Amino acid sequence: MNAATVMARCAALDVHTEVPGTITRRYATPALAGALREVEGWMREAGLETRRDAVGNLVGRYAGTVAGAPALLTGSHLDSVPDGGRYDGPLGVLSALSVVERLAARGERLAFPIDVCAFADEESVRYGTTYLGSSALAGRFDAEWLERRDQDGVALRDAMTAFGADADGVAEAALAPRSVLAWIELHIEQGPRLERADVPLGVVTGIQAQERRRIIVTGTAGHAGTTPMDGRRDALAAAAELVLAVERAGRDTNGIVATVGTLSVEPGGINVIPGRATFTIDVRHPDDDTLAAALTEFDAAVTRVAGERRVEVLQTVLSADRAVPCDEGLRAVLAAAVRARSLPVIDLASGAGHDAAALHRLCPVAMLFLRCAGGVSHNPAESIEECDVAVALDVLEHAFRNLPPGARR
Numbered sequence: 001m002n003a004a005t006v007m008a009r010c011a012a013l014d015v016h017t018e019v020p021g022t023i024t025r026r027y028a029t030p031a032l033a034g035a036l037r038e039v040e041g042w043m044r045e046a047g048l049e050t051r052r053d054a055v056g057n058l059v060g061r062y063a064g065t066v067a068g069a070p071a072l073l074t075g076s077h078l079d080s081v082p083d084g085g086r087y088d089g090p091l092g093v094l095s096a097l098s099v100v101e102r103l104a105a106r107g108e109r110l111a112f113p114i115d116v117c118a119f120a121d122e123e124s125v126r127y128g129t130t131y132l133g134s135s136a137l138a139g140r141f142d143a144e145w146l147e148r149r150d151q152d153g154v155a156l157r158d159a160m161t162a163f164g165a166d167a168d169g170v171a172e173a174a175l176a177p178r179s180v181l182a183w184i185e186l187h188i189e190q191g192p193r194l195e196r197a198d199v200p201l202g203v204v205t206g207i208q209a210q211e212r213r214r215i216i217v218t219g220t221a222g223h224a225g226t227t228p229m230d231g232r233r234d235a236l237a238a239a240a241e242l243v244l245a246v247e248r249a250g251r252d253t254n255g256i257v258a259t260v261g262t263l264s265v266e267p268g269g270i271n272v273i274p275g276r277a278t279f280t281i282d283v284r285h286p287d288d289d290t291l292a293a294a295l296t297e298f299d300a301a302v303t304r305v306a307g308e309r310r311v312e313v314l315q316t317v318l319s320a321d322r323a324v325p326c327d328e329g330l331r332a333v334l335a336a337a338v339r340a341r342s343l344p345v346i347d348l349a350s351g352a353g354h355d356a357a358a359l360h361r362l363c364p365v366a367m368l369f370l371r372c373a374g375g376v377s378h379n380p381a382e383s384i385e386e387c388d389v390a391v392a393l394d395v396l397e398h399a400f401r402n403l404p405p406g407a408r409r
């Protein structure tokens with residue numbers, strides 16, 4: 001019954017979209033406001049006390065029995081990527097709410113309050129801000145973000161005002177670390193490992209370290225017909241070697257994923273030797289040192305290719321995020337809850353970023369992944385099974401009941 005409600009509510013949020021026929025719910029849009037309103041209504045029906053913070057996050061509190069006890073934060077985000085899927089985000093919010101509804105139906109309270117969080121922005125697609133919603137709670141909101149503009153030229157500050165949020169009050173959204181017990185989030189896996197293992201849930205070990213760079217290779221443009229092969233400084237041929245070096249870094253080291261996702265060539269003519277090639281790399285690994293070693297190997301390839309081909313290579317680091325380990329104590333609680341359902345415990349590193357990356361600065365964090373069909377996410381084809389959700393609700397409830405009072409670091 002609970003799992004069916006979660007599935008139905010996830011589906012009911014589809015109508016809150018910027019583009020009919022798709023699920024497109026970016027930060028501070030009327031579509032997101034509609035989804036937040038809908039979820040707030042469900043929270044109130046369940047007897048939760050709701051509030052909105054300065055960036056527009058929705059938090060519904062289910063009170064505990066011990067006065068002043070730090071709160072368990074749980075939930076996920078309600079924003080989506082353009083033409084995204086139904087479950088990335090809403091599943092975590094509505095599952096957390098469902099667990100609270102079970103407790104409420106039995107008139108049962110835990111020692112600590114449970115704050116069901118529906119973050120207003122995790123995907124960062126409108127302003128390129130990282131975890132805007134949870135960053136505010138963690139006291140990591142960067143005031144410079146307020147001046148950023150979206151593709152229509154709307155400044156974040158103005159979008160927040162139109163959304164009923166309070167750009168100047170963001171600092172007040174930050175929670176005191178002593179008021180928070182932990183963050184626990186259920187999220188779809190966004191990868192194929194659970195499906196391959198034929199297991200509904202996995203316990204997340206952490207969020208991978210990740211570095212992104214822009215690389216500009218400069219050679220000399222020239223006539224494709226008249227410039228001899230031995231005199232060329234072909235920027236694209238050099239970039240091609242480096243693209244393969246990135247792929248090799250991924251293949252040579254277990255656990256590294258390395259991607260060149262963009263590549264542009266200038267001047268870009270069928271009869272012109274490329275004078276400049278610009279590409280990006282995205283390299284990730286669960287361990288900071290292993291990632292650093294792979295990047296050092298790539299740097300060596302850059303030096304070699306630049307020398308051999310007499311091209312200039314300029315690297316700019318666009319972002320460098322350290323690995324975020326999930327809390328060992330919380331992982332043990334989740335693992336015990338999974339075992340209590342007679343399921344094997346599958347440990348998974350998260351390849352994607354999540355709100356836990358912002359919230360680990362505030363409190364211990366942990367995540368559960370739920371299998372999704374084909375590992376597909378950020379796509380309308382996103383699909384999960386109701387029976388898996390039923391297992392997830394049991395596991396979450398078991399974990400909430402068995403949180404160590406000293407979960408705080």
Ligand SMILES: [Zn+2]
Pocket residue numbers: 077088089122187
């Ligand atoms: Zn997500």
